[in-house]
Amino acid sequence: MHVPDGFINTPVSVVTGVVAAGAVAVSLRGARRELGGSSVALAGAERTAPLAGLVAAFIFAVQMLNFPVGAGTSGHLLGGALAAILVGPCTGVLCIAVVLLMQGILFADGGLTALGVNITVMGVVTVVVAYGLFRGLVTILPRTRRSVTGASFVAxxxxxxxxxxxxxxxYALGGVTDVPIASVFTAMVGVHTLIGIGEAGITMLTVGAVIAVRPDLVHGARGMAAPLKLLVDGELVDAQPAQPAQPAPAPAPARSPRRVWLAGLAAALVLAGFGSFYASASPDGLEKVAADKGIDKSVEEHAAANSPLADYGVESISDARLSGGLAGVIGVGATVVVGSGVFWVARRRRSSGENAAPTPVQNSV
Known part of the structure; x- marks a missing residue:
């Protein structure tokens, strides 16, 4: 659903750019807490912080895998729900923003003047809707792994x-082509509901895989273990924790997420480097609707159209399989480096500010 340059007029593009910038600024502050860079950091945040950049790179890789949804249309992962559930909603917005920035600058995918539109639609809206629905579901459902994965599917x-x-x-506010908005709405929501099924499956499988190995690394699964219940006189009551007969041993050191990080990076590289060659070549949902409704008549040439990696291929390599695979690997590498840098800075800024010693004040006599 990458909106190109020319679909939305300048005033609305500017306004959405301001909205996107504000959302990123707010998310930077919230991500410091989610990543453990605050004195009120969430439990387990220190272990998930190294995964934030990886999540962005993984989403970049999976977005290259367009899957068919019928009638000559394909879809791809948006990733907002996946990112929010794995590393938190604020960090999730930043993950999608990093992915869209890399795609726009390096691969001419998604207009640069439409970057605010894309961040707002693919990042902010998906994260807010998905995470809000996810939290509501896990609150009312039994606190189990199955509930978390099921809630991630629906979200x-x-x-x-x-x-x-x-x-x-x-588009109703700033579309530059005169088309019936009702028909655009019906077509967009209809085809993207089908795409949503694929998104839900990918999200559920990924969240389920991480929970099966390291549930402590999933932001949305924190506090998942329900209190032990006992049946007393036909009623369920909370079990009281046993009193230790001797001082409790020191807590075990936190497990390193290195293995999960390496496995996730390997999966992203394989998907982008090899799996992307087998992705559907059909236009995605937005491209199909734009062509059917005449919206694409206003599309403008991308400012990065001459990039050596434009259209997810290496310009100097003629072999399509090798060119696309290498471009995917470069994209994963660039996204994990940029994303990790953004999250490292976001976490360190708050931590450094809190740990700084106060400046002594000398009283004058």
Missing amino acids: ALVSVPAAAAAFTLL
């Missing part, structure tokens, strides 16, 4: 047509 499914509806609203 991801709803987030995609919600993003499609958000785009339609922006």
Whole structure:
């Protein structure tokens, strides 16, 4: 659903750019807490901080894998729900922003003047809708791994047509082509509901895989273990913790997320380097609707159209498989480096500010 240059007029593009910048600024502050850079950091945040850049790189890789949804249309992961559940909503917005920035600058995917539109629609809307729905579901469902994965499926499914509806609203406000908005809304929400099913499956499988190995690394699964219940006189009551007969041993040191990080990076590289060659070549949901409704008549040439990596291929390599695979590997590497740098700075700024010693004040006599 990468909106190109020319779909939305300048005033609305500027406004959404301001909205996106504000959302990124707010997310930077919130991400410091989610990543353990605050004195009120969430439990387990220190272990998930190294994974934030990896999540951005993984989403970049999976977005290269367009899957068919019928009628000559394909779809790809948006990733807002996945990022929010794995590393937190604020960090999730930053993950999607980093991915969109890399795609726009390096691969001419998604307009640069439409960057604010794309961050707002694919980042902010998907994260807010998905994480809000996810938290509501895990609150009322039994606190189990199955509940978390099931909630992630529903949240991801709803987030995609919600993003499609958000785009339609922006097009109604600033579309440069005179087309019936009702028909655009029906087409966008309809096809993106189908795409949402694929998004939901990918999100559920990924969240489930990480929970199965390291549930402590999943932001949305923190506090997942339900209190032990005992049946007393036909009623369930909370079990009282046993009193230790001797002082409790020192807590075991936190397990390193290195193995999960390496496995995730390897998966991203394989998906982008090899799996992307087998992705569907059909236009994605937005491209299909734009072509059918005549919206694409206003599309402008991308400012980075002459990039050596434009259209996810290396310019100097003629072999399509090798060119696309190498471009994918470069994209994963660039995204994990940039993303990790952003999250490292976000975490360190707050930590440094809190740990700084106060300046002594001398009283004059």
